[in-house]
Amino acid sequence: MQDVQNAATFAPIVGQIVKFRAPMNDAESLQRFRVAELRGDRVLVVYVCALPLPPAYVYSVSDLQ
Numbered sequence: 001m002q003d004v005q006n007a008a009t010f011a012p013i014v015g016q017i018v019k020f021r022a023p024m025n026d027a028e029s030l031q032r033f034r035v036a037e038l039r040g041d042r043v044l045v046v047y048v049c050a051l052p053l054p055p056a057y058v059y060s061v062s063d064l065q
Contacts, residue, residue, distance in 0.1 A: 019064065021065045033047055041060060042059065
């Protein structure tokens with residue numbers, strides 16, 4: 001029940017480091033992203049890694065914490 005409440009109140013801000021709310025495997029549980037842009041109920045995030053040009057993804061806010 002608390003996860004549902006936290007999902008409803010989670011409001012990412014640009015520059016914030018986020019992770020998956022419910023990772024599908026161990027690799028996803030270690031991934032971290034930096035919020036680059038807010039897009040309503042979705043966010044553009046950049047994968048935190050050592051690559052010179054890190055990949056960017058769009059995820060639903062409800063998938064992140």
